[in-house]
Amino acid sequence: MIAIDVGYSHTKAISPDRRVLIPSVVAPHRELSLAELSRNGYGHIAEIHKLSGGTKKCFIGELALREGQGATFTLDREKYKHPNHHILILAAARLLEARQGATLVVGLPVAYYRLQKEELRRELEALHAEVSIDGGPYTRVSFGKVVVYPQGAGALLTVSDIPDNKLVCLVDVGYKTTDYVLARMVDNLVRPESGGSVEYGIFQMHEAVNSVFESTTGTPLDVGLTNAVVEQGKITFRGKELDLTAAVEEARVNTARAIADRVLAALGQKGDFMAKFYLAGGGVKALPKLMEMFPAAEVLPNPQWANAKGFLRVGTGTAKGA
Numbered sequence: 507m508i509a510i511d512v513g514y515s516h517t518k519a520i521s522p523d524r525r526v527l528i529p530s531v532v533a534p535h536r537e538l539s540l541a542e543l544s545r546n547g548y549g550h551i552a553e554i555h556k557l558s559g560g561t562k563k564c565f566i567g568e569l570a571l572r573e574g575q576g577a578t579f580t581l582d583r584e585k586y587k588h589p590n591h592h593i594l595i596l597a598a599a600r601l602l603e604a605r606q607g608a609t610l611v612v613g614l615p616v617a618y619y620r621l622q623k624e625e626l627r628r629e630l631e632a633l634h635a636e637v638s639i640d641g642g643p644y645t646r647v648s649f650g651k652v653v654v655y656p657q658g659a660g661a662l663l664t665v666s667d668i669p670d671n672k673l674v675c676l677v678d679v680g681y682k683t684t685d686y687v688l689a690r691m692v693d694n695l696v697r698p699e700s701g702g703s704v705e706y707g708i709f710q711m712h713e714a715v716n717s718v719f720e721s722t723t724g725t726p727l728d729v730g731l732t733n734a735v736v737e738q739g740k741i742t743f744r745g746k747e748l749d750l751t752a753a754v755e756e757a758r759v760n761t762a763r764a765i766a767d768r769v770l771a772a773l774g775q776k777g778d779f780m781a782k783f784y785l786a787g788g789g790v791k792a793l794p795k796l797m798e799m800f801p802a803a804e805v806l807p808n809p810q811w812a813n814a815k816g817f818l819r820v821g822t823g824t825a826k827g828a
């Protein structure tokens with residue numbers, strides 16, 4: 507039994523006794539790559555031999571990020587249709603040491619859920635591969651049963667004290683998308699009622715920081731470096747320390763405001779009648795001001811993991827869900 511939440515920025519994979527967090531980046535393997543020679547235990551090399559034919563060797567996660575070229579995970583709208591999606595699923599399942607034929611629970615953005623869930627389920631149930639990680643033995647990875655669950659609704663299943671029979675809203679702030687789900691607790695079961703996605707997230711905050719960096723230095727900033735600037739506020743550039751703390755702070759506030767505005771606008775008047783707003787997704791950690799922008803807001807513990815943890819409950823049948 508495993509659950510995998512493939513995000514645009516990170517893949518969160520969990521089994522009852524293990525967790526794996528991998529940046530969602532895949533790059534073709536290159537012999538004698540510098541990133542590989544100095545990897546210090548970061549990232550992975552995956553060799554995937556599909557039973558339908560073909561073997562692929564690639565860098566995954568931190569290694570792919572450091573390898574640079576062509577490594578960034580696509581910002582395609584339908585990420586689960588991108589080949590990287592299945593590569594990340596296979597690598598994460600292998601890292602969790604999932605047994606062959608295990609049950610897999612994955613999520614789909616609410617906006618695509620109804621239309622795409624069957625197709626995704628069929629595809630993942632048909633996926634069979636031999637996978638080796640970091641030069642280890644090849645192990646067969648396949649899923650006996652795949653459950654596709656609406657993203658966001660997964661996170662709600664980790665909340666133990668949802669007020670009875672009142673409408674609540676879960677907001678999952680991700681890298682590229684923010685999902686929201688309206689739900690009601692009826693007879694001790696979470697009943698999702700409606701929801702949607704807004705295409706806005708931490709990516710926009712990174713863009714804002716990048717554009718300040720570019721206008722200050724005349725040079726664009728590499729993807730991998732944006733994280734460092736956002737985390738530290740400062741970076742050495744051509745021998746001088748560049749302090750972007752104020753720009754980062756401004757980007758945080760503006761992005762939080764834009765996300766809250768878009769979600770509240772999508773909810774319309776319904777937004778005024780929520781008993782609670784539960785905030786999840788790694789983005790909540792980067793945007794603490796979101797707490798003040800939603801009424802009766804509560805950040806879920808370990809917000810980046812909330813969906814994956816909820817998915818696991820769906821799989822083990824301990825979910826108070828519909």
Ligand SMILES: Nc1ncnc2c1ncn2[C@@H]1O[C@H](COP(=O)(O)OP(=O)(O)OP(=O)(O)O)[C@@H](O)[C@H]1O
Pocket residue numbers: 512513514515516517679680681682683684707708709787788789790791792810
């Ligand atoms: N503790 C933290 N502090 C600051 N930022 C964080 C923290 N944890 C995660 N983030 C950032 O939050 C963002 C969203 O993380 P998350 O894993 O929820 O996104 P995702 O699921 O990959 O994206 P999407 O839902 O759009 O597909 C990432 O850019 C990540 O770097």
Ligand SMILES: [Mg+2]
Pocket residue numbers: 512513514678679680681787
């Ligand atoms: Mg996400």
